[in-house]
Amino acid sequence: MSENTKSGFVTFIGRPNVGKSTLMNRLIGQKIAITSNKPQTTRNKIQTVYTDERGQIVFLDTPGIHKAKNKLGDYMVNVAQRTLNEVDIAVWLVEPTDYIGAGERHIIEQLGKAKCPVFLVVNKIDTVKKEELLPFIDTYRKELSFDEVIPVSAMKGDNCDCLLEQLFKYLPYGEPFYDEDTVTDQPMRQITAELIREKALRLLSDEIPHGIAVTIEQMKSRGGLYDIDATIYCEKDSHKGIIIGKGGSMLKKIGSQARPEIEDMLEAKVNLQLWVKVKKDWRDSDFMLKNFGYHENE
Numbered sequence: 001m002s003e004n005t006k007s008g009f010v011t012f013i014g015r016p017n018v019g020k021s022t023l024m025n026r027l028i029g030q031k032i033a034i035t036s037n038k039p040q041t042t043r044n045k046i047q048t049v050y051t052d053e054r055g056q057i058v059f060l061d062t063p064g065i066h067k068a069k070n071k072l073g074d075y076m077v078n079v080a081q082r083t084l085n086e087v088d089i090a091v092w093l094v095e096p097t098d099y100i101g102a103g104e105r106h107i108i109e110q111l112g113k114a115k116c117p118v119f120l121v122v123n124k125i126d127t128v129k130k131e132e133l134l135p136f137i138d139t140y141r142k143e144l145s146f147d148e149v150i151p152v153s154a155m156k157g158d159n160c161d162c163l164l165e166q167l168f169k170y171l172p173y174g175e176p177f178y179d180e181d182t183v184t185d186q187p188m189r190q191i192t193a194e195l196i197r198e199k200a201l202r203l204l205s206d207e208i209p210h211g212i213a214v215t216i217e218q219m220k221s222r223g224g225l226y227d228i229d230a231t232i233y234c235e236k237d238s239h240k241g242i243i244i245g246k247g248g249s250m251l252k253k254i255g256s257q258a259r260p261e262i263e264d265m266l267e268a269k270v271n272l273q274l275w276v277k278v279k280k281d282w283r284d285s286d287f288m289l290k291n292f293g294y295h296e297n298e
Contacts, residue, residue: 006055008088008171013111015103018093019123023154024048024059027164028183049182054168056176060087084114089170091119096128096151098139108143117147117170121163126153189216192262196230196274199257203250204243211235211283212243217275224268231275235282243276251276 012020028050050057111118120140137149148166152159193214200212211234218229234240244251255274263270
C-alpha cells in the first residue's frame, strides 16, 4: 500500500435488531457476524477487516445497546459503550422512524461524549418512500450534531459504496493493521459456534434463544473433512426438549441449516454432531459467562 493510504477503526452502535451485523457483512463482502430477527443476537465485539486501494477499515460490530436484565446483558452493554473510546469513527445505525425512545436517548447520551466523528446511518431505506426519509433524518439531527448522514439499505446494498467512501474520507492516514487478505480476527471455532447459534435463533420459538449458548467441543480436520462436535446450552429442561424436537427433528434442522455455511467458510466438507445440555441461569453466572467466551479483555 502507498503512503497515501488510510487506516482506522469504525464501530457500529445502535439498538438491537437495526441491522448492524447485516451492514458489516455487506461492507466486507462475506458473512462473519450472525443475523436474525431477534434482538441481542450479537453478544461479543466482532472485529472484521475491509481492505482496498484506499486503505483499511477495521469494523467493530458491537452488541446492541439496551437495558440489561442480567449479567450477560451488563457485559453486552459494557462492550458496546467501551468500544466508543477505542475508535476513529462511530456509526449510529437507526431505522427510518421519527420515534426517539428511551433507548435512543441513552445512545444519544453516549455519542454526545464521543471524541471521534459520528455518522448517522439510516438503514432499511428500502422499506419506506424516499420523501419520507427527510423528516426522519431531521428528527435525529435535532438531537445530535452528526458529521455525516447517510441513508442505506444493508439488505440490498443501496448506498453502501457511498458509506465506505465517506468513512475513508474521515479516517487518518496510516499503515494497515492487518494483512490485506485478513477478513476477521475471530477464530474459526467461534464463527462456527455463532453460525449454529444463528440457526437456532431463527428456528426456535421466542422464549428460548436468549437463553442459549453454543460451544465447540471438537473441531478436527482429516483429509478435506472436518469433524465438529458442538453443544447447545439452554437454561431449562423444558427448553431442551423443544431444541431437540420430536425424534430429534429440530436438532437435525438446526444442523442441516448450519452445515452448508460452515462448509463454505472452511472450504471443506463437515461432519456436524450437535448435543443439547441444560445449565440453569447461566446468563447470571460469572463462571459460565467466561466459559462461554463472554468476558472483557482488559
